[in-house]
Amino acid sequence: MVVSLCIVGAPGAIGQRHTQHALDEPRCVLTCVVDPTPAGEPFAAKHALKLYSSLDDMLAAREAGHVTVDGAVLATPNATHVPLGLQLMQAGVHALIEKPFSTSVESGRALVAAEKRSTAKIVVGHHRRFNPYTINTKKLLDSGRLGNVLAVQGTWACLKPVSYYEPPTEWRRARGTGGVVLMNLVHCLDLLLSWFGPVSRVFCERGESTRGHDVEETGACTLRFASGVVGTFVFSDAVAAPYTFEGATGENPLMPHYGEPTYTVLGTAGSFSFPQLKLWHYASPEHAWHDPLVQDEAAPVDATPPFTLQLRHFLDVCEGRAEPQCSGEDALGTIMTVEAVLKSMETGQPVLVGTV
Numbered sequence: 001m002v003v004s005l006c007i008v009g010a011p012g013a014i015g016q017r018h019t020q021h022a023l024d025e026p027r028c029v030l031t032c033v034v035d036p037t038p039a040g041e042p043f044a045a046k047h048a049l050k051l052y053s054s055l056d057d058m059l060a061a062r063e064a065g066h067v068t069v070d071g072a073v074l075a076t077p078n079a080t081h082v083p084l085g086l087q088l089m090q091a092g093v094h095a096l097i098e099k100p101f102s103t104s105v106e107s108g109r110a111l112v113a114a115e116k117r118s119t120a121k122i123v124v125g126h127h128r129r130f131n132p133y134t135i136n137t138k139k140l141l142d143s144g145r146l147g148n149v150l151a152v153q154g155t156w157a158c159l160k161p162v163s164y165y166e167p168p169t170e171w172r173r174a175r176g177t178g179g180v181v182l183m184n185l186v187h188c189l190d191l192l193l194s195w196f197g198p199v200s201r202v203f204c205e206r207g208e209s210t211r212g213h214d215v216e217e218t219g220a221c222t223l224r225f226a227s228g229v230v231g232t233f234v235f236s237d238a239v240a241a242p243y244t245f246e247g248a249t250g251e252n253p254l255m256p257h258y259g260e261p262t263y264t265v266l267g268t269a270g271s272f273s274f275p276q277l278k279l280w281h282y283a284s285p286e287h288a289w290h291d292p293l294v295q296d297e298a299a300p301v302d303a304t305p306p307f308t309l310q311l312r313h314f315l316d317v318c319e320g321r322a323e324p325q326c327s328g329e330d331a332l333g334t335i336m337t338v339e340a341v342l343k344s345m346e347t348g349q350p351v352l353v354g355t356v
């Protein structure tokens with residue numbers, strides 16, 4: 001089966017990447033794109049693709065048999081994910097929804113409920129779950145070689161240019177739908193949840209504002225996971241630093257590859273930093289502290305881009321051959337943690353995180 005796809009928000013920053021991956025993938029055919037702005041027409045013409053100016057128009061054309069669409073990628077601003085996702089679920093069109101899944105727990109729950117009523121499935125675009133370093137981290141954690149994992153430490157820090165927040169993409173600094181927590185920390189939290197399970201309590205101190213926007217730029221969190229693991233996480237999009245997941249792994253073709261460590265995972269029998277993934281441990285259980293630790297070599301990493309692996313997984317879901325690896329419910333757990341981080345920054349108090 002060749003799956004028919006539509007990219008919604010195709011000329012946008014990440015929509016262009018989804019479009020290119022879909023064009024390169026032999027298992028699918030890109031039958032159309034959707035975009036309401038003047039950028040849509042030249043973009044569609046460049047790739048010889050059918051263009052609709054709204055999701056409503058595309059779904060009406062699909063209903064009338066003018067276009068085939070089995071699955072759609074939502075590469076649109078954060079606040080549109082739930083309303084557009086609801087339309088796709090109602091029409092029975094599978095959805096690959098960019099992160100964040102929703103901008104609130106309440107609206108995310110409504111979308112999960114709509115998926116349950118639909119014949120279609122949702123995959124959430126936390127593509128880092130398909131990153132080879134992430135996959136190897138999970139294998140290392142599951143190997144039991146760290147003993148009892150007690151703590152994790154993480155950083156996501158870089159400098160976004162002023163233009164990132166200027167029109168036509170000022171939605172990225174809109175309170176409640178933009179900001180570094182919903183845009184970037186959400187990815188890191190999703191990874192931590194996929195490694196250590198749900199977070200039960202967070203506290204987050206808000207850092208100083210350098211741009212004068214309403215939304216946060218910098219923060220420092222403590223995290224308690226239900227499993228007992230404790231963590232700290234510092235994030236900022238306003239500092240000159242190489243400590244991002246993207247810079248660590250080299251996964252984003254538009255960003256330099258530095259390879260600097262961004263996470264440290266600490267267990268009773270071993271520890272490692274990410275993306276190095278070289279396990280530090282003692283040569284025998286009798287050793288400690290004053291003895292030298294030894295370090296294992298890291299496992300080799302697969303070179304297939306995570307976006308390619310995510311797209312192929314979405315095609316498997318569209319074909320009914322796989323269940324979503326990052327489902328709406330999984331992503332809702334991440335949104336619950338995000339919402340707690342934002343609330344803690346606002347109130348200055350620790351916040352308990354509920355369960356999905």
Ligand SMILES: NC(=O)c1ccc[n+]([C@@H]2O[C@H](COP(=O)([O-])OP(=O)(O)OC[C@H]3O[C@@H](n4cnc5c(N)ncnc54)[C@H](O)[C@@H]3O)[C@@H](O)[C@H]2O)c1
Binds near residue numbers: 054
């Ligand atoms: N997975 C990742 O690594 C990653 C990276 C960047 C952005 N994102 C996410 O992707 C989404 C888009 O981000 P971006 O930076 O590409 O945004 P962008 O503003 O550059 O692009 C958004 C596109 O959506 C279009 N659009 C807006 N409203 C629409 C609507 N109602 N119907 C159809 N199209 C509409 C815009 O015209 C534009 O082309 C965001 O949710 C963001 O968080 C994910």
